[in-house]
Amino acid sequence: MSEVLACIDGSTTAAAVCDYAVWASQRLQAPLSLLHVLDKTQYPQRSDLSGIIGLGTREHLLEELASVDQQHSKRALDQSHQILEAAQARAIQAGTDTPLMRQRHGSLVESLVAFEDSIRLLVIGRHGATNDTVSEHVGSQLEGVTRTVQRPTLITCGDFLAPQNYLFAYDGSFTARKALQMVASSPLLQGLHCHLLMVGSDSATCHTLLDEAAEVLKTSASEVTLVWREADVEPSIRAYQLQQKVDLLVMGAYGHSRIRQFLLGSTTTQLIASSICPLLILR
Template sequence: MTEHVLAAIDGSQFAEGVCDYAAWASLALGAPLSFVHVVDNHSWAPEEQNLSGSLRFGAREKLMEELSALDEQRARVNREQGKLMLEAAKARAVEDGVSSPTTRQLNGTLVETLVELEKDVRLLVVGKRGETAHQASGHLGANLERVVREMHRPILMVPKAFQRPEKVLIAFDGSQTARKGVEMLARSPLFAGATCHVLIVGAETAEHRSELAWALNTLREAGHHAEGAIRAGEVDDALQAYEQESGIDLLVMGAYGHSRIRHLLVGSTTTAMLRSSRIPVLILR
């Protein structure tokens, strides 16, 4: 099966951004676009409100029957809402120029379902929060870190509104993963015509200058206009400051490693950083 761009759709305010960025990626990569809505029938189970222990004999059975019927009704409504969202996403993608996007609705938990689908995925596009991000549910906001940890495909996490990326920043540390990221950035049709920026966070050393020169040369040899810098300080602060100074439209980062940059994406900092970013973040594996 041809690898495709997979966009995870839910009822959050990020859904339109997911549609538009997914359509942009599909057209740029020349890859088919598929939308998926995952119905998690257990995400709203009222566990903390179990009052069955205080009920008299006979009342508990009646309550459980009513709760079961209510769950079935909620699941049915959720499925119907999901179908409408998928139809709207497909129509929006067609307006954006995608010829034949596909849709599917699956039952299960979000992360496990995405992992099952990943073998056919070239790029996963998700919003930075799901519709129930404030709850401990199976949607995007609650499980953002798990999606990053468990998926083995590039993940594009997007804001609410689409803006065509024209200035791309890659957080670079000289590692093998980061070098692969620069090489991917250099040759990917996703960034054709974009200005590529490279930022190393650390001391101004000969090693860092050599690493930066390699990255810039790799990008320039591929035809990109490339700029770069070495900045001291905390990684997240340095990245955000550079983003604002240079008008960056998209941030590229590696997902794992032991450097200060990649350490950001291993732990609780992940969710906070990705949610606070005003621009899309492309996570490479």
């Protein structure tokens, strides 16, 4: 796991994805790669229509259809290359070394699984090119990515803003403690103010767990603010984000509490959709 991989498409979110990927690459001192995936719907393949139109009697029509398919494919490839070149130029202008451009055919999930072993951090936009203007709507492939790719994933929304603070949604579970260790040992969030939030009904237990977690973070965070809420997870997180103007939401992907039920249940996309800032999901 050595590189920051940014998923670039033709949507308006591509600029923010590129900017966050550059920021992460510089913080992690890791190389940056830009990936654009050509879905099959973007470059129609030639079909065998001989049985329908009668091979031989309408051979010229077959040739015409093949030519149209080739033109569609070429346009899609040219557009893909232009998208990657624009992202590469933006990244270079932001001060990073020349990123590697990668172009793949097929599905986004399959492409990311193929690169999974080399990914240190995946950066992807919340909206895709097919639902670019839909407010608080998750890209059609994003949920599949977050459930399949077993690498830390940074999901962007809105314009780029270099994070100065982050909200860590903590539940005290074994996997949440592992995620906390990842944050504490990684240069990605080093020196930022951490808001450590826990949702639960037992305040005494919550405060004990929060104090223990704060000890883990004290060497990496510039400041740790402990927060306990008894209400539901999603409204609590959203309200705190708004109140404190949080720049980044951080969550472990697995746990054993109400946060786990919320994140892994059918409302996974609700959390991603409702967040007013980028979301970092840790595996």
